[in-house]
Amino acid sequence: xxxxxxxxxxxxxxxxxxxxxxxxxxxxxxxxxxxxxxxxxxxxxxxxxxxxxxxxxxxxxxxxxxxxxxxxxxxxxxxxxxxxxxxxxxxxxxxxxxxxxxxxxxxxxxxxxxxxxxxxxxxxxxxxxxxxxxxxxxxxxxxxxxxxxxxxxxxxxxxxxxxxxxxxxxxxxxxxxxxxxxxxxxxxxxxxxxxxxxxxxxxxxxxxxxxxxxx
Ligand SMILES: [Ca+2]
Ligand SMILES: [Ca+2]
Numbered sequence: 436x437x438x439x440x441x442x443x444x445x446x447x448x449x450x451x452x453x454x455x456x457x458x459x460x461x462x463x464x465x466x467x468x469x470x471x472x473x474x475x476x477x478x479x480x481x482x483x484x485x486x487x488x489x490x491x492x493x494x495x496x497x498x499x500x501x502x503x504x505x506x507x508x509x510x511x512x513x514x515x516x517x518x519x520x521x522x523x524x525x526x527x528x529x530x531x532x533x534x535x536x537x538x539x540x541x542x543x544x545x546x547x548x549x550x551x552x553x554x555x556x557x558x559x560x561x562x563x564x565x566x567x568x569x570x571x572x573x574x575x576x577x578x579x580x581x582x583x584x585x586x587x588x589x590x591x592x593x594x595x596x597x598x599x600x601x602x603x604x605x606x607x608x609x610x611x612x613x614x615x616x617x618x619x620x621x622x623x624x625x626x627x628x629x630x631x632x633x634x635x636x637x638x639x640x641x642x643x644x645x646x647x648x649x650x
Pocket of ligand 2: 581584
């Protein structure tokens with residue numbers, strides 16, 4: 436178990452090293468242009484709507500509470516108590532600090548401005564922050580801690596954000612490269628980080644493809 440966590444931690448370190456390399460590469464050359472383009476902003480909008488679970492047009496602590504109730508209802512039997520407490524704390528930090536900017540609620544416009552400001556002022560730091568918080572999300576989804584995401588774990592997570600269409604959820608799951616029907620945790624993590632930070636629309640993006648098909 437420890438080795439599996441270590442492996443995922445190492446993946447995180449590699450992703451962070453790549454972020455640092457971007458920063459180092461930019462020293463002595465033209466500063467990297469980090470203007471958020473329309474494509475990336477559209478993805479942030481989709482992420483906002485995905486997490487506006489009660490569909491009232493704002494992302495808020497109500498959505499966080501709704502998410503927690505649904506998520507832990509599904510995971511209570513699977514997570515050990517000590518781990519459940521840690522998961523609760525890290526996921527709450529993810530909601531409050533990164534998604535809500537320490538506010539009780541945030542509108543779409545304010546959310547996009549906040550993400551845009553963070554991204555454009557320091558893209559490597561933004562990518563590092565997203566990688567860290569999405570790691571906690573992936574660890575929470577991986578409820579039996581085997582470093583692989585099963586279809587059941589993935590569907591449970593989708594249902595906790597109100598995506599109840601089983602056919603779509605399965606299609607979403609199998610849009611990631613799997614090994615014997617399970618997706619390595621680092622693959623899902625890389626997919627989440629790509630969705631929230633990549634502005635090159637020529638790169639395949641599973642999250643974008645599925646969210647586009649919702650419309
Ligand atoms: Ca809401
Ligand atoms: Ca698992």
